[in-house]
Amino acid sequence: xxxxxxxxxxxxxxxxxxxxxxxxxxAMRKALLLEIKEKKTPKVFLNLEKVRYIDSSGIASLVExxxxxxxxxxxxxxxxxxxxxxxxxxxxxxxxxFEIHDSEAQALDS
Amino acid sequence: MGVPVxxxxxxxxxxxxxxxxxxxxxxxxKLELQSNPEALCLVRATIERAAEVxxxxxxxxxxxxxxxxxxLANVIRHAxxxxxxxxxxxxxxxxxxxxxxxxxxxxxxxxxxxxxPVKPSTLKGRPLGEVRPGGLGLHFIRxxxxxxxxxxxxxxxxxxxxxxxxxxxxxxxxxxx
Numbered sequence: 470x471x472x473x474x475x476x477x478x479x480x481x482x483x484x485x486x487x488x489x490x491x492x493x494x495x496a497m498r499k500a501l502l503l504e505i506k507e508k509k510t511p512k513v514f515l516n517l518e519k520v521r522y523i524d525s526s527g528i529a530s531l532v533e534x535x536x537x538x539x540x541x542x543x544x545x546x547x548x549x550x551x552x553x554x555x556x557x558x559x560x561x562x563x564x565x566x567f568e569i570h571d572s573e574a575q576a577l578d579s
Numbered sequence: 580m581g582v583p584v585x586x587x588x589x590x591x592x593x594x595x596x597x598x599x600x601x602x603x604x605x606x607x608x609k610l611e612l613q614s615n616p617e618a619l620c621l622v623r624a625t626i627e628r629a630a631e632v633x634x635x636x637x638x639x640x641x642x643x644x645x646x647x648x649x650x651l652a653n654v655i656r657h658a659x660x661x662x663x664x665x666x667x668x669x670x671x672x673x674x675x676x677x678x679x680x681x682x683x684x685x686x687x688x689x690x691x692x693x694x695x696p697v698k699p700s701t702l703k704g705r706p707l708g709e710v711r712p713g714g715l716g717l718h719f720i721r722x723x724x725x726x727x728x729x730x731x732x733x734x735x736x737x738x739x740x741x742x743x744x745x746x747x748x749x750x751x752x753x754x755x756x
Binding site: 488490492556560561 | 616617619620623638641645648649652655656715716718719722
């Protein structure tokens, strides 16, 4: 899994590539919490367009990021979810908890 | 569906695959793994291919892959406490209906580990709708597989998971994907 950090208007984009599984979710969690808790970035965009797989540990990291952003009064915004990632979100019944957009343009406009 | 506990078979859909006799089975692949999270991607690729060979629909194949991945992650995290280098055995068999029963084709995955015994109280998962990390893996498995059975034999944890092939014709199913 690779994480590329980009600056965006009003926040930061994390481009994730690869599988978010037990081996790699700690790295995503760390990057997310760094932006939210330490850098106090007001908007953190998570680009999941190139994520092929996410497991329950990845979902747990997203939930932790969401809680941290709520505590900070910031926003965690997801976009570009593949069919596989959407399925897992739906199975978790968490898709309505997260702010999710189809594309980067829509996410940045939100 | 009830909570799957050790030594108890949980059948999700009793109309599928449960004839009077057990279906025949044929070994497809057997892997000896170590409790290393880096190995999970290899197992996912293997199971995905096996499900494809057995003509599971894409959604079903993804569900099977997800279940095996989550089950192995649970073994690594809970049975082995996150420690790498411990043995896990995974076998994958093709289930075929016998001549005297109504069972359907399917896939059976058996995981075996030598970690700490699984406690039935830890097999509940968490209530859905709660916004908190953790507790989802078992829920994914129970949602996805037709049979989930935990047991402990000769000092080893065994997890048997079965998914039966949907009776929907493949061509019609593919159009709906």
